[in-house]
Amino acid sequence: MAYCFCILYHVTVIPRKRLEEKGIIPQLLSPSIGVPLLEAASMEEQEDLVKLWEALLEAAMDPTKARAVRRGFVETLKLFDPADALVFQFVSALRMQSLKDLVGCTPEPANSVYISIENLVKLRVVRGDTSDFILSPYGAELKRALGLPSL
Template identity: 30%
Template sequence: MTRRTRAILRERDLAEAAPIAEQIAVPLLEAAQGDPRPEMQELWATLLANAMDPSRRDEVREEFISTLKRLHPTDALILKTMSERFPDRDWVPPHALMSEGLRQTALDVSLRNLGMNACADAHNGNYRITPFGLELVRACTA
């Protein structure tokens, strides 16, 4: 993760990294070290890079760390899909969020978990990303 974080900061041509508040740094590093999944490591590295970037550090919130810890890579993929395809927070049926190789039951579990973590809302069988979910994706995007 450290290598990837440094690479992100190099790509931004960042002259100097900002200090990270302890209430962000400690839980972020602990969570990242405890999560070996490559898809999640990329999110942790980007979140850390954003916390170190003076122009983006205010986007990184403490509650994003605890939420990200509770997400599965499939949840993160679906959340990103919602933010990219439906950034205006349109209500969409679940089939609009399907991707190749994803089982319907896995999608259902992920949508439920995203709802429990305040990242997605459900109404009449349709879903939309929440403002919290949009900001989480933004904080985890390079």
């Protein structure tokens, strides 16, 4: 239980400090987003996923971005594995469209990338299949809410 509070502290303090460093006054979270977001984020241990929770929380507290944070994004991130987070970031940043291209760019083994693409399709983050896929509109909105860069 103490571990959850440590993570909760971490995922709430860092986004708030980032906003304040940008000169943005963090807004209070709406309970419909804040409660499930904080509950889910407090249970995460994996560094790659903690960073996504921090980014979503930062967006939810940013008055200029809060409307882009959908309740469904919380449920989607809860179903991400660390490999899914990495593959999602590569797909969204590099606009990858084939498994062959993606496997060469990530440190994940080919089977792990394959499973992640299947999961991201199931979660509606990408559309297509493992041989030919693109970021879905839902995935593009998740990317925008998380503030992920494009290359």
